[in-house]
Amino acid sequence: MRPRVVSAVIAIAWLGALAGAVPASSAGTRQPAAGSQLWVSRYNGPINGVDQAYSVQVSPDGSKVFVTGWSSGTGSGYDYATLAYSASTGAQLWVSRYNGPGNRDDQALSVDVSPDGSKVFVTGHSKRIPVAGFSAWDYATLAYDATTGAQLWVSRYDTAGRQDDAHTVKVSPDGTKVFVTGLSVGTSGYSGYATVAYDATTGAQLWVTRYEGLGIGADARTMDVSPDGTEVFVTGTFTVVPKEGNSTSCHVTSGNYDWATVAYSAVTGTQLWVMPYDGPAHGDDEPHGIAANGTAVFVTGRIATTVCWDYVTLAYDAATGALLWQMSYNGPANQDDAAYAVGVSPDGTTVYVTGGSVGATPYNDYATLAYDAATGTVQWVMRYDGPAHSEDSPTSLAVSRDGTKVVVTGASRGTTSNWDYATVAILASALPLVSQAHPWDQCGRRGGVHRRLGGAGPGRAGRSGSLLRR
Template structure:
């Protein structure tokens, strides 16, 4: 039995509703189109956003900002590549390792090679530890679309890169914690056309998964999903194509704790004007298709998935946009399947004006709460709109933000911390500032222990001191985001203990 130095009575921690704790806006020196593209939170509740800001009216820098849990700005770091004029360097994705080091992947201009993929590592104080640039063989547009970090602080980036006579290819990069390139892998699809990887994941054994959209040989656009081992060797490639001359696009993937892979995307006859449907596929570690599911909304029009997440119990949740039929236009559509592919629930969000509501990101926390953010038509223009569901699909809260400029506001990413506080960043119209970064913190979701009864096989322990584990067994500790951590990195929050290869203990540390 797992023991702790101090155990207190398990209670439900009640919070009186979700409130907007703070909003932080950032306007670059030139007051042009600035905005956040991605957000991350560390083990101490510090918040990091990356995107771009205008240094002059014609130059933009990759801009990364750190706020503490109270919203106080800790530092701002800016980066632009070798180009000296006309550059638009943009931070597209961000992640944090167990030591609270920050990794940013940016598209960065070079005067000779157009755009390169720049990967930057910062320490918690905001000092730049290293920068690595990748230029593809085509000396053309190379862009990152997703980033991941493993428990050894290896960092992985995937995106698109122009090849030598191969149009755009998948590019997947691995750097170690010191910034040494371990490998770079390209993938050119069977049709020798445009191929773009949009999403990446890493399992606990260091296997790497990427998915995206790839030109097939006579099949138009297909899903193409690849598994690499930790050394960068290709383990398998799985292409998905339906009959009837359909085009398919893959947008996102997620990996569960057993190495099963979930991929979301859509399919439609583009030239014939046939609308898209959601497609969700589960692969086992060997690359075999376990199940696939298709969703066509009530409007019988475009249903376009955006992102997918998997919780620690193997439930997979997909969000995107869907035509709602009579009385509605485009809605948020969030659907969850259990590990066998059975539908747990589906939820639509249709704004008060019944106009276009379009999600951009999803996050699932350790309790199975689902956070979806995107834009929703308000009284004047688009607003940030974040909706949170519990593990049963019941709506917990809806939060709307209309920037001070009453322009279109476009959130890009959402994340939650171990205590259920959630954070959104994106672009927001300002007053005399065009667009700004706008980052928001909302207070925690009620009932930190609400999810316990749903998974009774996980004994829950609340501790108010150091965590101690008995000898003689093999332990691995994971935080609420599924990242493996060491025992000395535990901060107040929710953790799961794997004992001899099986998760059997949930720990809530309150101080």
């Protein structure tokens, strides 16, 4: 019997008030205390099997939360499962499932919402109909009515029967185009970035553009669109000639891949610039999130250091690709830290990053950071350790359109279940960055250290402690 995994969506309010200074509402009632649970909603699919959330978005008016991922279907392996919730109560509004033509595993990895809030777009990979007993994945992008969950269209992308694995979907600011990117195996037999533009109303394909790196393998991980809708930014990894002698105390790494960020014209798909990145230890470096604020593009992920993995966040000039600043984060346990998602406040002044960071237990916590977008200075750090005090693995981050909340979703071990959905809402206003000393470990690093890797040169921007920990 397959292990049962029940999905759970959890909203938690983190208030920036100091103890004893929780603000009251205009009616005189007190707001929820820091860390109090606002609501929780759970989703268990049709066969009581595995249900895994992967991406979350908030509607433009803040009234709905959309979550997508995959869920065990009846005789179909995994299916896409997309859900809408009331943002105020957590009540489930609708659920829509998608089983592709291959009637086998279909996994949704990304969700976005049209600017007017009328449509929800989901992408991922979906098995095609087998040929000679072989069934590879296609990109499968779907549009839903945001009010009812009714499917509006589905578009699939296939490069001559080879493997195609979409990772991210984004909608243009005017709502007329939908952009999808991911890994696609080309005619050379090597993978590359494949970025596709669709008409948001009909799903018709507008253009396709590819980036092959050095021609021996590349994988687009994520993308964003400039606020004015003129540029599309894609980041991912590309294979390089192995670099000898690179290892850490946590991992052995041959330095087989670096990352590359590419800018395209949103109208034609023409490449505007490309910026490769190789971390300071020259090991395997992976980007996982990208966001733009109009003047800059922010990319976050993990880098190999001489010790373990750390978060790294880079800021590029949106017009030229020039590097503006970069910051790393080493969590309190001096072990692996990997950033998975990044978002920007609506006014463009703050950058939010989330990922998995080993905490007090030997397991990952959610670790979410806020940076000043212009300088990279750390504003605050928030960590979430689930009820089982076991593995917590965030996958996605969204900022509410009014800029008041940051929402993080992912998987978290439950106390009586296996893996659950866990979605955390954080108040986005500035919180005090508490400094707490951590002893040097056997590897010669302090925990909770932020390191400025570029721009003004090496130096600490601040430290994280146990901030408002639940």
